[in-house]
Amino acid sequence: MDTEGTSTSTEKDRMAATESAVNILAQGKRNMVCGEIPTAVNQFQEACRILSKAYGETAKECADAYFCYGQALLDLARMENGVLGNALQGVPDTDDESAEQKDEQFEKADLKEEGERTEEEGERTEESGDEREGEDAEGEEGTEEEGEATEEEAVATEGEAGETTSQDGSQDGENPDDVSNLQLAWEMLELAKLIYSKDESREAKLRAAESHLKLGEVSLETEQYEEAIKDLNRCLEIQKELLEADNRLLAETYYQLGLAYCFNKNFTESTESYRAAIKVIEDRVANLNKVLEAATEEERETSDFDHPVYKAKKEIGELREILPDITAKIEDVEDERKNLGDLKNLAKEALGGLSSSSEDREHKEEKPREEDREVKAASDISHLIKRKVPRKSEDVDDDTAKKAKSDEDGAGDTPKENGRREQEEKREEDMETRS
Numbered sequence: 001m002d003t004e005g006t007s008t009s010t011e012k013d014r015m016a017a018t019e020s021a022v023n024i025l026a027q028g029k030r031n032m033v034c035g036e037i038p039t040a041v042n043q044f045q046e047a048c049r050i051l052s053k054a055y056g057e058t059a060k061e062c063a064d065a066y067f068c069y070g071q072a073l074l075d076l077a078r079m080e081n082g083v084l085g086n087a088l089q090g091v092p093d094t095d096d097e098s099a100e101q102k103d104e105q106f107e108k109a110d111l112k113e114e115g116e117r118t119e120e121e122g123e124r125t126e127e128s129g130d131e132r133e134g135e136d137a138e139g140e141e142g143t144e145e146e147g148e149a150t151e152e153e154a155v156a157t158e159g160e161a162g163e164t165t166s167q168d169g170s171q172d173g174e175n176p177d178d179v180s181n182l183q184l185a186w187e188m189l190e191l192a193k194l195i196y197s198k199d200e201s202r203e204a205k206l207r208a209a210e211s212h213l214k215l216g217e218v219s220l221e222t223e224q225y226e227e228a229i230k231d232l233n234r235c236l237e238i239q240k241e242l243l244e245a246d247n248r249l250l251a252e253t254y255y256q257l258g259l260a261y262c263f264n265k266n267f268t269e270s271t272e273s274y275r276a277a278i279k280v281i282e283d284r285v286a287n288l289n290k291v292l293e294a295a296t297e298e299e300r301e302t303s304d305f306d307h308p309v310y311k312a313k314k315e316i317g318e319l320r321e322i323l324p325d326i327t328a329k330i331e332d333v334e335d336e337r338k339n340l341g342d343l344k345n346l347a348k349e350a351l352g353g354l355s356s357s358s359e360d361r362e363h364k365e366e367k368p369r370e371e372d373r374e375v376k377a378a379s380d381i382s383h384l385i386k387r388k389v390p391r392k393s394e395d396v397d398d399d400t401a402k403k404a405k406s407d408e409d410g411a412g413d414t415p416k417e418n419g420r421r422e423q424e425e426k427r428e429e430d431m432e433t434r435s
Contacts, residue, residue, distance in 0.1 A: 013054060014054045014055065017051060017053070017054035017055075018051070018061065021047040021050045021065060024044075024046055024047040025064070028041075028043035028044045031043065032068075032071075037072060037075050037076045040072045041076055044065060044068045044069035044072050045069055047068075047069075048062065048065045048069050057191075058195060059195075060195055062195065063192050063196055063204075063207070064192075064207075066188045066191050066192035067189065067207065067210070067211060067214075070185045070187075070189035070192060070211075071185075071189070071214055073181045073182070073184050074182070074185040074189075074214060074217060074218055074221070077180070077182045077185060077221065080181065081221075182218055182221055185214075186215065186218045189214050189215050189218065190211075192207075193208055202242055205242060206238070206239070208238065209234075209235045209238035209242075210235070210249075212238070213231070213235045213253055213256065215227075215231040216228040216229075216230075216232040216235065216256055216257075216260065219231060219260075220263065223263070225260050225263045225264035226264065228260040229260045229261065229264065229266075232253060232257040233257065235253050236250070236253050236257065239253060245280070246280060246283040246284040246286075247280070248284060250277075251281050251284070252277075254276045254277035255273070255274070255326065257273040258270045258271075258273035258277065258326075258329060258333075259329075261273055262329075262332075262333050262336065265340070267334075267336065267340075270333045271330055271334070274326050274330045275330065277326055278323060278326050278327070281319050281322060281326075284315075284319060285316055285319050285320065288312040288316050288319075291308060291309065291312045292309065292312055292313065292316075295309045300313075
């Protein structure tokens with residue numbers, strides 16, 4: 001794409017560019033309907049390049065091309081990544097095919113070169129065979145060794161060349177400046193939204209709302225749920241302002257909003273969004289049934305695709321097929337809410353069990369200590385004993401024993417009684433001495 005903000009093209013060039021771009025856009029939209037997404041992406045890209053060069057990148061003439069290009073890139077990313085059940089089926093992988101073709105070409109070239117080398121070696125062998133007829137066995141052995149060494153060097157040389165080629169190929173194949181399809185889709189849709197937002201017409205506002213919707217879908221794919229909710233709510237605001245209450249676009253926005261809320265774990269908001277989508281669809285079906293009731297029998301049996309009655313019948317069938325899917329989504333949200341609640345309860349129980357077990361351990365550790373203190377206190381009677389009586393032993397002599405005994409016997413006597421006892425003991429000792 002041209003990076004210039006403005007264009008210096010003449011009016012004639014712009015008219016030619018517009019005509020060419022319109023044709024390319026029509027082809028791209030047709031390929032989108034047919035499922036040829038990669039082809040449509042290339043066509044939309046070319047249309048963007050033509051228009052931006054003719055009018056400038058931020059011109060309102062480029063908005064539709066930007067939007068189509070971004071939407072196609074989003075669908076292509078979904079196909080490649082297999083997101084939301086969209087698998088890449090029946091879409092040729094040009095890169096793989098070109099790689100296979102290159103491999104086949106290299107194999108053919110190698111076979112051809114190998115054949116040519118074989119023929120040349122055969123010719124050289126025949127010529128050298130005639131010359132080596134008179135050589136001795138020692139010369140033949142030397143020639144064979146040299147031949148083997150030559151072959152080994154050739155194999156090593158080919159291996160090094162092949163390794164260099166593969167490394168160069170991998171380096172050439174990797175481009176750090178490459179942008180993913182989702183990132184490029186976001187940029188294109190954001191640019192389209194900005195251009196539409198500058199226009200105050202009803203059509204431009206609705207296109208801006210649709211750009212917000214696609215931006216929300218891109219954010220869902222990249223798991224940026226807060227951004228998705230923001231864009232989808234903005235889309236819903238614009239649509240509520242400009243569309244009838246039973247418009248299917250409102251139901252689609254409510255549905256995407258329900259997805260975003262569910263992924264963001266806002267289960268209550270998700271359920272409300274899904275139920276709002278169901279209400280829009282039910283209102284739409286009721287209004288379409290009124291059209292059928294007012295139609296004649298002949299109009300009801302019409303096969304004209306453009307007839308309002310035929311369109312009403314077809315749309316009723318489509319909407320009735322959508323309702324069970326949205327109802328199933330509500331059930332999924334409730335299951336998700338329940339599972340999350342169960343996980344939270346299990347986490348609380350686990351944490352409660354850990355805390356209670358730790359408290360029990362602490363209680364068990366503290367309780368024996370209290371009992372030990374009680375037993376120790378009960379067995380400690382030192383405060384009841386006033387003095388300690390020395391125990392008799394073999395090493396204690398008689399005098400010491402007597403003194404201890406006298407002390408024990410005289411314990412508690414008055415000083416007068418103690419003096420009388422000392423006099424009697426002294427008298428007894430004197431009598432024993434005289435005798």
